[in-house]
Amino acid sequence: MTMRQQGSADLAAPRRRSAGLRLVLLVIGSLLFAGFFALGTWQVQRLQWKLALIERVNERVHAAPVDAPAVADWPQVSAERDEYRHVRLSGVYALDATARVQASTELG
Structure with a gap:
């Protein structure tokens, strides 16, 4: 084999990566996979939460009005139970007993 043939044979042969580089690439790939999996899981959970919120709002907005809570019941009023409820x-x-007032802000 001549020197020219040996040089072209070296160029054609694939170079093997070192074991350390393979390990680093494996760790980076695993971390990326775990991160993307976690983000995807979070998105699915967020979708379920959002759909439940939309359903709850639609249900309460289109429901018939109810009597407003009595003063004694005000401590039990909560956003979870009474948000978007028509009264x-x-x-x-x-x-x-009316009085004229003018709104004022920090800007005047």
Whole structure:
């Protein structure tokens, strides 16, 4: 074999990666896989939560109004139970007790 043939044979032969490089690539690949798997799992859980939220809001928005809770029941009112719930109120408008006010903010 001549020197020229030996040089071209070296170029054609694939180089083997060292065991250390293979280990590093395996660790990086495993970490990426675990990270993407965790993100995918989180997205599926978030989707389930979002669908349940949409269902709860639709159910409460389209439900018939209920009587407003009495003052004694106010401590039991919570966002989980009463969010988006329509309530029914009745009363008398006290025109003589009205006052004109002007909104003011920090900007004037």
